Each structure stands twice: as structure tokens, then as C-alpha cells.
Amino acid sequence: MLKASELFEFPESLPFSAIFRPELAPWEWLPLIKKALGEYVYTESQMEKPCGLHIEGDVYIHPTVKLPPFGLIQGPAYIGEGCELRPGVFIRGNVIAGQGCVLGNSCEFKNSLLLDGVQVPHFSYVGDSILGNGAHLGAGVICSNLRLDQADVTVALQDGTRQTTKLRKLGALVGDQAEVGCNAVLNPGSILGKRALVMPSIAISGTITANSVAYQKEPTLSVPRMD
Numbered sequence: 001m002l003k004a005s006e007l008f009e010f011p012e013s014l015p016f017s018a019i020f021r022p023e024l025a026p027w028e029w030l031p032l033i034k035k036a037l038g039e040y041v042y043t044e045s046q047m048e049k050p051c052g053l054h055i056e057g058d059v060y061i062h063p064t065v066k067l068p069p070f071g072l073i074q075g076p077a078y079i080g081e082g083c084e085l086r087p088g089v090f091i092r093g094n095v096i097a098g099q100g101c102v103l104g105n106s107c108e109f110k111n112s113l114l115l116d117g118v119q120v121p122h123f124s125y126v127g128d129s130i131l132g133n134g135a136h137l138g139a140g141v142i143c144s145n146l147r148l149d150q151a152d153v154t155v156a157l158q159d160g161t162r163q164t165t166k167l168r169k170l171g172a173l174v175g176d177q178a179e180v181g182c183n184a185v186l187n188p189g190s191i192l193g194k195r196a197l198v199m200p201s202i203a204i205s206g207t208i209t210a211n212s213v214a215y216q217k218e219p220t221l222s223v224p225r226m227d
Contacts, residue, residue, distance in 0.1 A: 001025055002157055007175035007194065008132045011116040013080055013099035015040070020113075026173045026191070027155065027165040029130055033113050034094050037076035057093070068105075079103075086121070098133075112143075112171070129171030129186075138182035138200060143171035147188050155189040156206035165189065175210065 004010075005022035016036040020029050042058045049055065050069045057075025061067070064082050071089040079085070082100045089103050092110035097103060101114050104121035112126050115133045120126060122139035129143040137143075146169055147153060153170040154162045172186035175193045180186065181200030192198065193210030202216045 001163065002155075002191070004029055007173060007191070008115060008130065009176060011098050011133060013116055014078075014096065016096070025163075025165075026130060027167060027170055027189075029113060030111070030128060030167065030170065033096060033111060034076075036096065037078060037094060040076070040078065080116075111169075115176070127171050128167070128169045129174070131172075131174045132176035132178060132194070134177045135174045135179075137174075137180045138184070140183040141180050142185045143190075144185055144187050145169045145171035153189040155191060157191075158193075158207045158209055 004026040052070030059075040062081040066084040068087040073091040074093045086105040088106040090108040094111040097114040098116040102119040110127045117134040118131045119136045127145040177195045178192040180198045185203040187205040191207040196208040199215040
């Protein structure tokens with residue numbers, strides 16, 4: 001079975017390494033986000049918050065975080081050192097962001113783990129997903145987290161087998177240093193290996209292996225003959 005350590009190296013910047021164990025399957029990390037935030041001891045922040053930024057519940061924000069003039073953060077949430085939150089960001093609870101992440105303008109995050117250096121700069125949805133160190137989502141990328149039939153999500157592994165996750169909602173598992181092009185859709189249970197690349201404006205499912213490129217073949221054009 002695929003191990004989380006094959007996709008992610010858990011960073012020292014986050015105080016949750018005892019919970020997110022490397023030998024677990026990567027989708028098994030997802031329910032642990034709520035557990036980790038539930039056990040964290042929150043302290044009241046002395047940061048001056050912009051009047052247009054609304055914060056609810058238990059939220060840790062490192063003093064070095066760059067805050068936007070407006071947005072909504074619903075706890076529990078942990079926003080690590082050097083992160084940048086851009087205008088209109090919507091954090092819907094159970095979100096952990098490691099060091100140096102960008103949570104972009106008009107982006108929505110829900111029940112997700114972002115490791116160090118993740119960049120989600122513009123107009124994206126990240127739900128029930130894990131983004132590895134240095135992963136980057138281009139503008140408009142959607143991590144779809146619910147099947148059309150609302151059945152439990154299964155994952156298609158590299159060896160051709162399918163594994164049930166027993167999760168009704170599971171978005172994308174995006175490995176360290178993976179890149180996703182603008183307006184791509186990662187269907188429920190998509191897995192991107194380390195340094196994988198997804199070309200813009202396509203929808204993918206299954207597993208994209210490490211160091212490979214996912215692209216859509218150009219359709220064959222039929223040109224009428226001019227007799």
C-alpha cells in the first residue's frame with residue numbers, strides 16, 4: 001500500500017509530526033487534521049488584525065504572517081511562520097498551513113493540510129486535500145472532493161489496483177514539489193507523485209507518477225476535402 005512518506009516529507013516547522021506518521025497511507029492523514037488541531041494548545045495572538053478580516057474559533061496565526069485587508073478564517077486552523085494570506089481568502093476550518101505558504105486571493109480551503117512552501121495564489125478550491133512541500137497550484141485549480149454519486153472515494157494506485165479510503169470526501173493528494181497548471185481539475189482521490197506536473201485546463205483522475213507529466217492528447221481534426 002502507498003505510504004505517506006512516498007509523497008511527503010513532514011516538515012520540522014509544524015508541531016504535529018507525532019500525529020502524521022510517515023508509514024500511514026496518505027489518505028489516512030486527512031482525518032488526523034481535526035485531531036491535531038483539537039489537541040493543539042492555542043494562545044491569544046497579539047497581532048493587530050485588519051478590520052475587514054473576520055476570525056472565528058480557535059485559530060493560531062504566527063506573528064510573521066501577512067494578513068489581508070479582508071477575508072474569513074474559521075477555526076480550528078493553524079497558519080505557520082511567514083505565510084501570506086491574500087484578499088478574500090476563505091478558510092473553512094480544520095486547515096493547517098506550514099511555513100511560507102501562500103493562501104491566495106478568493107481561494108477557499110477546507111479540511112486540508114498544506115506543508116511548507118505551498119503556493120495557491122489565485123481563485124482555487126482546496127477541500128479535503130493534502131498539498132506537499134513546495135507544491136504549486138496555478139490559477140483556478142479545483143481539488144474536487146466529492147463523487148457525483150456521493151459514494152466513498154477510491155484511489156487508483158500506480159500498480160493498477162484500487163483501494164477504498166472509507167472517506168466520503170477526499171480531494172487531491174499532491175506530492176512534494178508537484179505543479180498543477182491553471183484551471184486544471186483534480187478529481188476526487190487524485191494522487192500526484194513528487195515533482196509530477198499537470199498541464200493546464202485538463203481534468204485528471206488516478207495516480208500521476210513522480211517526475212511525470214499529465215497532459216491531454218490533441219483531438220484528431222477532420223478536414224473536408226476540396227475536390
